[in-house]
Structure formats: structure tokens, C-alpha cells
Amino acid sequence: MPPEIGSYPYEVQVAFFMHDLLPDKWDGMSGSYMGKDYSALQVLLDVYEVEERKQVCFFLKHIEARNMNKLNDKIRRRQKASENKAKGGINSANIKR
Numbered sequence: 001m002p003p004e005i006g007s008y009p010y011e012v013q014v015a016f017f018m019h020d021l022l023p024d025k026w027d028g029m030s031g032s033y034m035g036k037d038y039s040a041l042q043v044l045l046d047v048y049e050v051e052e053r054k055q056v057c058f059f060l061k062h063i064e065a066r067n068m069n070k071l072n073d074k075i076r077r078r079q080k081a082s083e084n085k086a087k088g089g090i091n092s093a094n095i096k097r
Contacts, residue, residue, distance in 0.1 A: 011052050015059035018044055019067070031079075033071040036064050 005013055021044055025034040041060075045053055 011055040012059050014048070014050055014052075015056050015063055017048075018050075018056060018060055019063045031075060033068055033075065035068050036060075 005016055008016070018041065019036065022036040022038065022040060025037050026032070027034055041057075044050075045056070050056055
């Protein structure tokens, strides 16, 4: 069971909050998730008066990397399943084991 947000240190909680506020970037051609748009980060750090900016940015990049890998893996699995279905192949996700 994943830990609750409140069980993380304060800087990690702020990083999760900032991650939720930043807009996403998507590749229009492939549909791949390209991460967060950091152009608004300075303003958000100022507005919320974040003191430990280096630590928050460090944790924010780790959160983004994990999220980006998770989303792109999910997209690849869906694309592969669609390709197999279009080819008339067997979708291994639907096979009972």
C-alpha cells in the first residue's frame, strides 16, 4: 500500500503540490507524455513562499520522472494492444491465466 501524502517530509509534500499545479506537455504526433512545463514554477514558488526551493525542485524532478515513465508505459501498452487488435492478433491482456 503506498504511503499517504501526509507521511512524507514537508518538502516532498510541497513538490507533489507543485507537480499537480504545473501544466503537462504532450507530443501531438505520438501522444507521448513529455513531462511538466516548468515555465510557471518560479511564479508558483514565489506565490506559495517556498523556502527550500532546491529540495522541492529535486523532489519535483523525481516525481515527474516516475510519473512520465508510468504514463508512457501505459500509452505504449495501449498502442501495442491496438496494433495487435488491428492485425487480428491475440490480445494477451484478455487471456485468462
